[in-house]
Amino acid sequence: MNNSDEKLFEARIKDLINIAQKNAVKRASNFLDPGEQQMAEYIAGKFPGIGFYFEGGYPEAERRIMIVFPDYLEEQPFVPPLGALRVTPTGDHKHPGHRDYLGAILGLGIAREKTGDLLVGREHCDVILKEEVLEYIGLNLARVGSVPVSVEEISIREISRPNAAFKEVKGTVASMRLDAVASLAFGISRSKIAPYIKGENLRVNFKTVKDPSTPVKEGDVISAARLGRIKVIEVGGQSKKGRTFIKIHKYASK
Known part of the structure; x- marks a missing residue:
């Protein structure tokens, strides 16, 4: 998203929340990709007394709608549209x-x-x-x-629940920087993956990222043009040399 798109998206989420507050109802957004879900969660967090959750039809869904409501309505039944x-x-x-x-x-x-x-x-x-x-x-x-x-x-x-084909990758990284995680996941040296990232070939949670030092956390989805898609499944402790253990799922291309 560029700045104008982000402002428009923020306005839509705020409108959704304001309607839910004003009318004392639960309201649902359209589908959001993982990056938009993070943004929506951040926006909703600025509204005291507002509860929310995401629903995509099955637990592993990537695209999900956001349901927002005054927190006193949390127990009120609601059928997602x-x-x-x-x-x-x-x-x-x-x-x-x-x-x-x-x-x-x-x-x-x-x-x-x-x-x-x-x-x-x-x-x-x-x-x-x-x-x-x-x-x-x-x-x-x-x-x-x-x-x-x-x-x-x-x-x-x-619905037929997906059996996503993936390869599990385990290893250690010097830090949870994008270049370090992507290097391990895609089997490419950091010196080669860095210019690839700077060339705007990677997306983190569906948002294009060009800074190799961008922090990555558990649950993030990284998509790389021509290389595939991975998800950071687990971030563990540290080795004796101070490196971080991580587990990644690398998915087959659709």
């Missing part, structure tokens, strides 16, 4: 990928912020969406690329 569609190819044993399914949905004029995670399997793709766009997509999505598809509404409980 989420739904799901199952998109199944019906032609010639072709298997579209994540980008194909997303492109077909966005090609209908649906904003990315209305779409959550797409869980792509060999037989079908389950798409988590804001409720308000379910009917439109269900009625209008007929093809994914050149492949004809059928679409049916399913409950959130019926």
